[in-house]
Amino acid sequence: MNITPSALLAAAAAAAGGQQFPPGALYVVATPIGNLADLTLRAVHVLARADAVACEDTRVGAQLLRHLGLDKPLVALHAHNEHDASAGLLSRLAAGQAVAYVSDAGTPAVSDPGAVLVAAAAAAGHKVVPVPGASSAVAALSVAGDTVGTGFEFVGFLASRGGERREALAASLAKHTTQVLFEAPHRIEALAQALAEGAPERRVTLCRELTKQFETVATMAAAELPGWLAADANRVRGEFVLVLHALATVAEEALPAAALHALEVLMRELPLKQAVALAAEISGAPRNALYQEALARRG
Incomplete structure (x- = not known):
């Protein structure tokens, strides 16, 4: 069944319209990690109410807004301009505008930009409102079946340089707690080999293309990862989240x-x-x- 943008906005207003949306507030909005339906009705309503939308990539943000039938002023805020862009957004907040911030996918300010803006807004006395939703790290943990772990440590992307990367991975493998890593397709095979060599018996859940059409979730000993990836060329495509299961005491x-x-x-x-x-x-x-x-x- 197709839902028109106007019907979706009406449904979002009916679901979330009764909540409080203070003016001059920064709304940190989680966006889809793959499937457009990952977006919550509250997020839709906040984006519809926002006076401006700050985006990690304005092209990605504009595409999302078009899906919703929205046209908003867009402000680029990414890893290379976050401090400068934050100053301009603080002026909007001071004028009483509602500003939403979205990263390209998932929850902002975790692995993506946004933390500098959040800290600056809070320091200036503005209300910062989380609008929770999709998170690839939490999604991966939910299907990992890590029965030993009682918490987790979010690692994100390892350093790209050889020495720093090896040290970071060794530090993660030395810990008994559950570790959540992100990886890009061009490095996934090297990471799998490093895990197989560094902790062959450790259980790993590999999640690929979460919530997308070709979503894959596979759990195995780290020693099996290189062979599993090599068995199908499609398995090295897409974005990856890996859960290193906790170790027994x-x-x-x-x-x-x-x-x-x-x-x-x-x-x-x-x-x-x-x-x-x-x-x-x-x-x-x-x-x-x-x-x-x-x-x-x-x-």
């Missing part, structure tokens, strides 16, 4: 031989969860550690 890793034997025997006859529960009851070993061991053995 030292206490969890030191499972007694008796517990491992019990787990092995039970897994031959029972479903995984039931086998883990009984192995934990029989041996007294931590259930979480046994579950991770069972997942590893099941492959």
Whole structure:
């Protein structure tokens, strides 16, 4: 079913129009990461109300607004002009205008520009309003199935230079916590090889083209990544998010031989969860550690 821009704007106003939208405020608006339907109705309404829209790339911002049937003054604010552009936007805020900021995709000021503008607006006493929505990092975490991790560290893109890049990756691999990395298509094979060499047994979830037509999500040991990518030329195309799963603690890793034997025997006859529960009851070993061991053995 096709929805006209006017119908979409009306639906957005009906859903979000009753909320407060203070004048002279900066609205940090999350935009689609692939699928246009990633955009929330609240984001649509904020963009419709905005007096000006600041964009990481005005061409991308203009295309989004055209989809919504909107025509707004656009201001370029990107990594190379953020300080200068912020000054002009502060003048708009001081005049009582509502300013929306959008990056090319996803939530601004996380890996993309926007943090300087947000800090400047807040320091000048202007209200900064988050308009949440799509985030490729959170989307990847939601489908990673990282049962050990209890939090995560956002790494984003590694440094492009060789020495700095190797040091940054080594630092991530040295941590037991869940790590979220971004990667471009021309570097994904090199990153996969580095992960396979640096932590072959570590589980990795690779997400490609999230929310787009050819979205791919695959979880495997890092040692398998290079071969998996090489098996299909399409697998190295697009934008990537990688989740390095958390590692078990030292206490969890030191499972007694008796517990491992019990787990092995039970897994031959029972479903995984039931086998883990009984192995934990029989041996007294931590259930979480046994579950991770069972997942590893099941492959």
